[in-house]
Amino acid sequence: MKLRGGYNIRLAGRPAGKIYALDRPEILLLPQRAGRLRFNKVLVKSGEAVRCGQPLAVASGQFGLPLIAPMDGVVRLRVHRGHIQLESLAAGDPQIPESSNSPYGDQHQALIDRGAWVFLHDALGDQVPDPARRAAAAIVSTMCLEPFAGPRGNVLLNESMDAFLRGLDCLTTLVQGTVYVALPSGHQPLADRLRQSLDGKSQIQIVDIPLRYPMDHFHVLARFLNLQPQKGETVWGLQTEGVLAVDQAWNVGRPVVDRILAIGGSAVSEPIHVRVPVGYPIDRLLNGRVVDQPHRVIDGGILNGRRVDEHQLGVGVESTGLTVLLEPTRRELWGFVRTGLDRISYSNCFLSRFRPKYAEPLTTALRGEHRPCIGCGYCEEVCPVGIMPHWIHKLAYQDALEEIDRCASHRCVACGLCSYVCPSKLDLRREILEVNETIRRDLHAVDADDADVAKEVAG
Numbered sequence: 001m002k003l004r005g006g007y008n009i010r011l012a013g014r015p016a017g018k019i020y021a022l023d024r025p026e027i028l029l030l031p032q033r034a035g036r037l038r039f040n041k042v043l044v045k046s047g048e049a050v051r052c053g054q055p056l057a058v059a060s061g062q063f064g065l066p067l068i069a070p071m072d073g074v075v076r077l078r079v080h081r082g083h084i085q086l087e088s089l090a091a092g093d094p095q096i097p098e099s100s101n102s103p104y105g106d107q108h109q110a111l112i113d114r115g116a117w118v119f120l121h122d123a124l125g126d127q128v129p130d131p132a133r134r135a136a137a138a139i140v141s142t143m144c145l146e147p148f149a150g151p152r153g154n155v156l157l158n159e160s161m162d163a164f165l166r167g168l169d170c171l172t173t174l175v176q177g178t179v180y181v182a183l184p185s186g187h188q189p190l191a192d193r194l195r196q197s198l199d200g201k202s203q204i205q206i207v208d209i210p211l212r213y214p215m216d217h218f219h220v221l222a223r224f225l226n227l228q229p230q231k232g233e234t235v236w237g238l239q240t241e242g243v244l245a246v247d248q249a250w251n252v253g254r255p256v257v258d259r260i261l262a263i264g265g266s267a268v269s270e271p272i273h274v275r276v277p278v279g280y281p282i283d284r285l286l287n288g289r290v291v292d293q294p295h296r297v298i299d300g301g302i303l304n305g306r307r308v309d310e311h312q313l314g315v316g317v318e319s320t321g322l323t324v325l326l327e328p329t330r331r332e333l334w335g336f337v338r339t340g341l342d343r344i345s346y347s348n349c350f351l352s353r354f355r356p357k358y359a360e361p362l363t364t365a366l367r368g369e370h371r372p373c374i375g376c377g378y379c380e381e382v383c384p385v386g387i388m389p390h391w392i393h394k395l396a397y398q399d400a401l402e403e404i405d406r407c408a409s410h411r412c413v414a415c416g417l418c419s420y421v422c423p424s425k426l427d428l429r430r431e432i433l434e435v436n437e438t439i440r441r442d443l444h445a446v447d448a449d450d451a452d453v454a455k456e457v458a459g
Contacts, residue, residue, distance in 0.1 A: 003224055005384040006212040007417055010344060011147040011302060012359040013264040013324075015271040017155050028070060028086040028279030032057060034316030036128050037118065039067040042084070046077040053114070053255035056084050062128045067317060068115045070257035070277035082311055086279060107174055107250065115256040116249035118317050119242035123218035123227070123235040136229040137177040138236040139221050140168070140243055142194070143184060145213035146415075148264035149301030150320030151273050153240040154190050156260065160244055161190075165197055167247035172203040174246075175236065182207045182221055214415040220384045223411075241320065261285075262321040265302075266361035267295035279314040282322070290324055296364050298323040303416030303429075326363040343367075346378055346421040371424040379418035379428055385411040389418040389428040396435045401443050409436055 032039040039057035044050060050073060055066035073086040108131045111117045122129045123139050142153035157164055171179050181198065183191045185208040198204050207225065209215045218237030227235050238246070245256045257277055263285070264271040270289040286297065298305035299312060302323050340350025344360045379389040387408055395404045409432055418428040 003209060003215055003220070003384070004386060005382045005417070006210070006215055007346060007382045007421065008145065008211075008213055009147055009302060009362075009420065010357065010359045011264075011323075012266050012361040013148070013268045013271045014359065015148060015152075015155075015262045015264040015273050017152075017158070017273070019151070019155060019159060019260055019273045019275055021275045022280070022285070024071075024089060024091070025281055025284055026087070026089070027281070028073070028089065028277060029080060029281055029314030030056065030067060030070075030084045030086065030279035031312050031314055031316045032067070032082050032084065033311070035318030036126075037062055037065060037067075037317060042077065044075045044077075044084075046075060048075045049073070050075055050086070052257060055113075063112070063117075063131055065112060065117055065128065066115065068255055068257060070279055080313055083313055084279075111246065111249050114249035114254070115317070116242075116245040119238060119245045119256075121218055121237035123222045123237035124229075126219065126237075129234050129236055133232055133234045135175045135177075135236045136233040137225075137227055138171055138175045138179045138238065139182065139218050139225070139227075140171070140179060140238050140240075141182045141216040141218065141221065142191075142240050143182065143209075143211065143216040144239065144262075144320075145211065145216045146301035146303055148262045148271075148321045148323045149305065150239065151241065151260045151262045154188075155273055156240045156244065157190050157194070161193070161197075163247045164240065164243050166251050167243035167245075168198070168201075168204060170246050170250050171236075171238075171243065172201075175203075176233075177203075179204045180207050180221070180225060181205070182209050182216060184211045185209060214384055214413065214417070217384070217413050217415060219413040223385065239320075259315055259317075259319055261315065261319060263289060263324070264321075265298075265324040266363060267291050267293065267324040267326045276315055278317050278319075281314055282308060282312070285315070286322070286324065291326070294327045294329055296325050296327045298325070302362070303420060304414065326361070328363055328365045332365070332367075346382070347376075347423060366425055368423075368425050370426070373424055373426060376423060378421040378423070382417040382421055384415060384417075385413060387411055387432075389432060392435065393426060393428055393431055396431055401435070401439050404435055405439050405443060409439070412436065 037059045039059050041060050042057045044056050050069045052069055052071050054069045056069055057067045059065045072090040074088040076085040079085045120129050144150040144152055222235055229235050248254050248256050258275055260275050262273055267290055269291050297308040299308050299319055305323055340352055343350055344352055373390050373393055392404055392407055392409050412432045416429045
């Protein structure tokens with residue numbers, strides 16, 4: 001497979017290239033729901049004093065991954081729904097958990113106990129990889145191309161190049177096959193330095209990719225590299241911060257309790273990268289950095305992030321970026337007659353096409369209304385895996401699940417570009433994800449039942 005499609009969204013409010021450490025807060029609010037993880041089994045009692053690195057809860061549905069205390073403090077439960085509050089915070093040396101005997105092996109268990117396993121992804125499914133399954137290969141993406149889903153790789157590498165190289169060496173001992181490191185194509189100082197440092201390492205292979213979203217997506221890269229693990233194996237995916245977490249947990253032997261966040265967007269007056277402990281209150285984090293206008297806070301990037309609401313009061317274990325957009329409260333007058341000189345569009349219909357490249361202060365406004373598909377084909381052009389979202393959209397209205405399945409809708413990586421470029425304002429990403437779930441539940445489940453019946457008859 002060749003790398004195809006993709007599109008870069010030029011969003012105003014790009015975070016600065018330096019990482020700042022913020023002051024210690026009075027309390028920490030640790031969400032028990034964070035991205036792929038649900039820390040449903042609490043291990044501590046209200047009023048209990050805990051040490052930094054001590055497990056507070058575990059995700060029983062995700063291999064018992066722990067939610068560890070970022071600092072010394074006192075636990076308060078049931079103060080905020082869905083959160084573990086940590087108060088009376090004090091700086092202290094982290095408690096290094098002893099790796100317990102498990103079928104996962106000492107190295108895997110050390111990464112789990114010290115909070116580094118949450119940085120790993122199943123490159124073919126984006127789920128938490130099973131520690132019991134052997135990693136046939138690993139993909140390391142040094143870029144974060146969705147604004148502003150996380151810290152940029154060059155920002156992290158500028159400060160932690162040596163730790164990154166140590167983390168890669170550790171990965172080679174954890175992975176059976178090759179560790180693929182995705183770097184931006186062309187000559188860039190940091191990328192060239194990294195290529196030189198990795199030259200001669202037989203188990204590490206450099207992969208040059210264009211700086212175009214979503215070429216940094218693990219699933220896209222796995223298809224590009226034709227990685228097809230055998231039964232019982234998996235392919236890991238890690239961002240730059242994931243490699244640094246592996247180094248800290250395994251080589252340094254310290255629990256990973258901090259997160260580096262990219263804070264940016266059209267409503268941010270001070271776009272910045274910050275280093276904060278897990279559970280840092282979001283209100284305090286954004287205080288003084290957001291304009292005094294209606295806005296929407298998104299945990300993650302502009303395309304795949306989740307809206308921050310009352311169910312998330314602190315930085316979660318999977319938080320890597322906060323995107324804040326202006327949220328207009330009134331409709332734009334005569335918007336349909338504007339020439340688009342100040343708006344970026346994928347189509348050639350706006351006058352901004354003749355302007356030099358610039359970053360646009362995007363808002364949450366729809367800028368139009370929902371309309372039927374016009375068959376422009378833009379969604380197919382930008383799709384990185386070569387499916388036809390517009391055709392799947394039409395088939396979905398006919399409940400033609402078999403035909404949709406033959407269109408390989410399962411290859412969708414949920415990048416969101418089809419929804420972004422659609423002039424009819426159709427949420428194609430959501431439609432494809434929903435129809436894929438319906439196919440998995442109704443169509444493939446029936447096929448599995450038929451196969452079981454056939455086996456019984458044959459027996």
